[in-house]
Amino acid sequence: MQEPDFDRLATLMRHALEGDSRAYEAALREIAQVVRAYARVRLGGTLADDVVQETLLSVHRARHTYDPRRPIRPWLLAIAHSRVVDAARRQRRRTRNEEALDVDPAGSARGSGERSLSVTEALSRLPRRQRRVIELLKLEGQSAREVAVALGLTVSNVKVIAHRGYAALRRSLKDQT
Amino acid sequence: MKQDELIETLVDDLRRVQNRPRTGRSLATFLLWSAGSALVFTRGGTSISDAPGGAALSLFVILMTAAAAAIVSSIPGRQAWRVGGVLSLVLLLVWGGGAAIRAVSVWHVPFALWGPVPWTKCLIFTLAFAVVPTLALIRIVNRGWVVQAGMTAVLTFTAGAAAGALTISLECPSHAPLHLLLGHMLPIVCAALIGLLFARLLFVRPLVPPLAT
Numbered sequence: 212m213q214e215p216d217f218d219r220l221a222t223l224m225r226h227a228l229e230g231d232s233r234a235y236e237a238a239l240r241e242i243a244q245v246v247r248a249y250a251r252v253r254l255g256g257t258l259a260d261d262v263v264q265e266t267l268l269s270v271h272r273a274r275h276t277y278d279p280r281r282p283i284r285p286w287l288l289a290i291a292h293s294r295v296v297d298a299a300r301r302q303r304r305r306t307r308n309e310e311a312l313d314v315d316p317a318g319s320a321r322g323s324g325e326r327s328l329s330v331t332e333a334l335s336r337l338p339r340r341q342r343r344v345i346e347l348l349k350l351e352g353q354s355a356r357e358v359a360v361a362l363g364l365t366v367s368n369v370k371v372i373a374h375r376g377y378a379a380l381r382r383s384l385k386d387q388t
Numbered sequence: 389m390k391q392d393e394l395i396e397t398l399v400d401d402l403r404r405v406q407n408r409p410r411t412g413r414s415l416a417t418f419l420l421w422s423a424g425s426a427l428v429f430t431r432g433g434t435s436i437s438d439a440p441g442g443a444a445l446s447l448f449v450i451l452m453t454a455a456a457a458a459i460v461s462s463i464p465g466r467q468a469w470r471v472g473g474v475l476s477l478v479l480l481l482v483w484g485g486g487a488a489i490r491a492v493s494v495w496h497v498p499f500a501l502w503g504p505v506p507w508t509k510c511l512i513f514t515l516a517f518a519v520v521p522t523l524a525l526i527r528i529v530n531r532g533w534v535v536q537a538g539m540t541a542v543l544t545f546t547a548g549a550a551a552g553a554l555t556i557s558l559e560c561p562s563h564a565p566l567h568l569l570l571g572h573m574l575p576i577v578c579a580a581l582i583g584l585l586f587a588r589l590l591f592v593r594p595l596v597p598p599l600a601t
Contacts, residue, residue, distance in 0.1 A: 227402065235402050239395045264394055268595045271398045273533030275405040276463050285465030293464075293535035357594055 215245045221283040228274065239267055246291045250298070258298045265294045305350045333383040341376035348373055414459045414528045415452075421524035422451070422551035429517055430559055443568060446483040447554040450476050450576075454547035455525060461540045462532025473543050480546070484573045491565035505562045510571030513559075514552040518579055522548025526590055534591040538584055541591060545583030549576040 220241050227235035243263050250262035269290045277286055334342055340362075347358045348369075355373075359366045409417075457472030525544045534540045553572045560571070583590075 228405075230402065230404055232399050232402050236395060236399045239398060243391060243395070260391070264391060265595055267391075267394055267398060269533070271401065272593070272595070273464060275407050276533045278407075278463075281465075285467075286463075287465070289464035289535050290533070360594065 217284045225279040249291050253295050262294050262298050266291045301351055304352050308350045333380050344372045345376045408531045411459050418455050418525050422521040425520035426555040444557045447550050450479050451547050451550035454543045458529050458543035462529045462534050464535050487565040487568045502564050507567045507571035510556050511575050514556045514575040517555045518549040518552030521551035537587040537591040541583035541587035542580045545579040549579035
């Protein structure tokens with residue numbers, strides 16, 4: 212991969228801060244490339260896209276803290292690093308929750324080797340929106356407000372969808388026991 | 389949202405932003421808030437002549453280093469805050485350690501150990517006097533962009549509580565080591581722990597994309 216040109220990126224960012232939207236667009240595209248490479252090294256490919264998007268948002272929100280007289284590299288990588296750490300933390304929490312939720316531990320299979328239904332499988336049978344809401348709430352540990360923002364819903368809507376999802380999940384698991 | 393859409397939305401949302409105030413100016417603002425709150429709460433009457441000068445000086449240095457480190461930590465990529473942060477926490481430990489050593493040396497003399505003023509009073513007043521400076525510093529720090537919420541919160545609350553303890557140490561006539569440890573230093577430690585507890589709530593902002601225009 213081509214070595215990122217931080218001098219060019221700094222120039223673009225300086226123009227962007229003066230209100231040049233073309234320079235800003237070019238800067239964001241370069242930042243996306245730099246951050247994708249950085250995140251891939253640390254987290255692997257699956258989470259890199261999430262980290263890129265979150266970093267772009269953070270850069271946008273934090274652009275007032277960029278000082279054009281200072282090098283852009285530490286500024287950008289500090290923001291990217293914090294997003295990588297957050298993503299890794301979320302991933303750990305998700306894995307832990309999935310392990311805790313899994314009701315099909317090895318060795319508890321019923322009858323002639325038939326696999327019992329795990330929560331993960333029951334979850335996958337839910338309608339898409341219910342599944343997504345429950346995944347974000349319970350597996351990624353997001354708040355109702357964060358889920359509402361991510362999915363473009365109201366908070367009360369999220370709660371209603373989650374409530375229906377839990378009920379469906381309970382029914383689905385009960386049918387199997 | 390796809391990356392291209394996100395970039396388009398962010399570019400549409402581009403407008404001139406006010407740069408964060410310089411660190412020196414932010415620090416001066418914090419000191420003004422701290423001094424103002426000290427004057428208001430003590431009604432302008434401090435018995436500085438009775439104050440233990442060493443303790444007040446230590447607290448002032450802790451306050452300055454912790455506040456400067458907290459403010460600098462809200463600029464992504466600036467590493468200088470680590471030095472200030474470590475320095476303020478080491479100073480706090482040294483100050484507490486000094487009081488603990490003195491406490492051991494006067495262990496058998498209750499009056500010299502505890503002093504004439506109840507330490508609980510100083511503890512409560514220190515925490516009360518810390519409220520305004522801490523809130524002011526939280527606001528100042530949030531003008532930047534915090535990437536390490538935990539340490540920033542510890543430093544912010546340490547600086548705020550040090551401002552409260554400094555106000556109290558100008559008022560309190562007691563130099564007794566256990567009184568200093570429990571009445572003046574313990575609230576700073578408690579405040580730092582409270583900061584750690586609420587770090588993400590105070591300093592991590594949800595990443596909401598701007599509304600597409």
